[in-house]
Amino acid sequence: xxxxxxxxxxxGQARRRAARIWGTVxxxxxxxxxxxxxxxxxxxxxxxxxxxxxxxGEALGLLLPVLxxxxxxxxxGYIEDAKTGYKPKx
Numbered sequence: 507x508x509x510x511x512x513x514x515x516x517x518g519q520a521r522r523r524a525a526r527i528w529g530t531v532x533x534x535x536x537x538x539x540x541x542x543x544x545x546x547x548x549x550x551x552x553x554x555x556x557x558x559x560x561x562x563g564e565a566l567g568l569l570l571p572v573l574x575x576x577x578x579x580x581x582x583g584y585i586e587d588a589k590t591g592y593k594p595k596x
Contacts, residue, residue: 534574537574538571540567541567541571542568543567544567545564545565545567547564549564
């Protein structure tokens, strides 16, 4: 006779995974929104300074979600080196 108990094993793990996924989605959505706001603010400032509309360095604000991972890895590395002192691994 089959076991009729509800399957609950791993339910907490699935909820934690879903929360982690939604946390990541929220983080990158916030970075995208911040990038758009930075771009628009930079474009408005450059229009005021230059007198004509052109996109220059303020376009880097749109790359904020793409640049977040490598920049955070470098910063984490610097912090780790500052805490432990730099010791070459070779």
